[in-house]
Amino acid sequence: MEQVVIVGAGPVGLWLAAELRLGGAAVTVLESRPERDPHSKALTVHPRTIEVLAFRGVADRFLAEGVRIPDGHFGGLDSRMDxxxxxxxxxxxxxxxxxxxxxxxxxxxxxxxxxVRRGHRVTGLTQTADAVSVEVEGPAGPYVLDAGYVVGCDGTRSTVRAAAGIAFPGTDTTTWGWLGDVVLDDPPPGAVLDASGPRGGVMVVALPGGVHRFVGCDPGGHRADWPGDLTLDELRATVTSITGTDFGMRDPVWLSRFGNATRQAERYRSGRVLLAGDAAHMHFPTGGVGLNVGVQDATNLGWKLAATVTGRASDDLLDTYHAERHPVGADLLVATRAQTALMTSFTPETRALRSLLGDLIATVPEFSRDLAERLSALAVAYPPTTADAHPLTGKRAPDLRFRDGTGLFGLLRAGRHVLLDLADDDRAVPDVGITTHRAPLAEARDDWEGVRFALIRPDGHVAWAGADITPVAREAASSCRA
Structure with a gap:
């Protein structure tokens, strides 16, 4: 029997598989597509996701190949967040x-x-108190794969979610956006161009390989029914209407449409079945956050599920996955709906709202920063379980730098908890049985003032912090032994 089966070999399923392996769990990924989809729905990797990649020592390859954009947009507003x-x-x-x-x-x-098994389509599953039986159509015919746990990373039409009987409430599509990856003879300057007005809005992003992506909306998109496949002539006419030029577009690589249907799984866990990424939440792709939130789902779930299947933690730990990530998904839907309203309405009233919000972003740094932290997921914090918890508990730990020349992200490479001892003295440190790093901070931080000990979770969030290792802290640390 498999310890964990992941359904879906997109970014979320692949990252979860790696996280489980770091935690010592055996994992098999089943993907229905024989080959990887050459088209790229997602394009943007946000700062928090890059941090997560850096935890595990794999960020450099992404940094080497991606185009760095020093700002971000909220709802396609003309003023961008720095x-x-x-x-x-x-x-x-x-x-x-x-x-x-x-x-x-x-x-x-x-x-x-x-x-990773490609060309293996999951058709259903049944679960008991002890296992999950996964029904699969493979290249050699149907078979059943038994697993301790199954995670659905299989998208908005998730077979896993449906088979587990998890409701997916929300709203249907009422408006459509469009996307085109094309070659340009006369591209705009810079990495990103935003343009909006009464005839619609469009963003143009330079991609590696000499292709530019056009993504936008126009007043004709307000309809519930499918408007038909997007054509190059239609894209050219719409972009010209909005910007006054088609930038010499030709040779389309991909033309597509997307709707604003918005839904969230009622539960992220049902017994031995869990959901992550688009299987758990779907929304209009505003701000490019979908892939990022999915990878962050996987980072939260990975260490918990690995600790459970390897016997280092009880099954109850998995309940904290829903408790922590479902509110993040709910916040995601609020933010994307708000941005959708800004991006898909072109009335004078909406244009006035866009102007007002754009001015706030440009002139009120605190407002711009708050939006940027929300969009990039740097603001995500999980609620502490005790009333007397330190204010840092549940918050994302930044890449703390220590006087010995090391940094926190480097200490998280193994995907296990790390105990920080920040004292600048010779006091003895109790052995709590997990990796301990003893070095004071290289620079003082107000939010870390008075903290001697901090337990950092494998996902980079603070499990607890304080001046002493209390009996409660010892118990928590002991339960996190590698």
């Missing part, structure tokens, strides 16, 4: 096609021992 002041080593987004992201993540997953 990422330069964010508390991260990566104050930018990366423009990197999803197809290449998947290739890099597949290489990483295989390098740590994950098994």
């Amino acid at each position: 990422f330069g002041g964010l508390d991260t080593p990566f104050p930018f987004t990366l423009a990197l096609p999803q197809a290449r992201t998947e290739e890099l993540l597949a290489e990483h997953a295989r390098s740590v021992g994950a098994r």
Whole structure:
């Protein structure tokens, strides 16, 4: 019997597979497509996701290939949020096609021992108290694969979610956007161009390989029914109407449409079945956050599921996955709906709202920073379980730098908990049985003032912090032994 079966070899499934392997769990990934989809729905890698990649020592390849964009947009507003002041080593987004992201993540997953089976379509599953039986159509015919746990990373039409009986409430499509990856004879300057007006809005992004992506909306998109396949002539006419030029577009690589149907799984866990990524939440692709939130789902779930299947933690730990990530998904839907309203309405009233919000972004740094932290997921914090928890508990730990020349992200490479001892003295440190790093901070930080000990989770969030290792802290640390 398999310890874990993941359904779906997109970015979320591949990253989860690697996280499980780091935690010592055996994992098999089943993917229905015989070959990787050459088209890239997702394009943007946000700062927090780059941090997660850096935890595991794989960020450099993404950084080497992606186009760095030092700012971000909210709802396609003309004023962009400056990422330069964010508390991260990566104050930018990366423009990197999803197809290449998947290739890099597949290489990483295989390098740590994950098994990926392509051309294996999951058709259903049944679960008991002890296992899940997965029904599969493979190249050699149907078969059943038994697993301790199954994770559905199989997209918005998730077979796993449906078979597990998990409801997916929300709203249907009422408006359509469009996307075109094309070659340009007269491209706009810079990495990104935003244009909007009464005839619609469009963003143009330079991609690796000499292709530009056009993504946008126009007043004709307000309809519930499918408007038909997008053509190059239609894209050319719409872009010209909005910007006054078609930039010499030709040779389309991919033309597509997308709707604003918005839904979230009622539960992220049903017994031995869990959901992550688009199987758990779907939305209009505003801000390029979908892939990022999915990878962050996987980072939260990976260490918990690995600790459970290897016996280092009880099954109850998996309940914290829903408790922590479902609210993040709900916030995601609020943010994307708000941005959808800004991006798909072109009335004078909406244009006035866009102007007002754009002015706030341009002139109120605190407002711009708050939006940027929300969009990039740097603001995500999980609620503490006790009323007397330190204010840092549940928050994302930044890449703390220590006087010995090391940094926190480097200490998280193995995917296990790390205990920080920040004292600048010779006091003895109790042995709590997990990796301990003793070195004071290289520079004082107000939010870390008075903290001697901090337990950092494998996903980079603070499990607890304080001046002493209390009996409660010892118990928590003991349960996290590698």
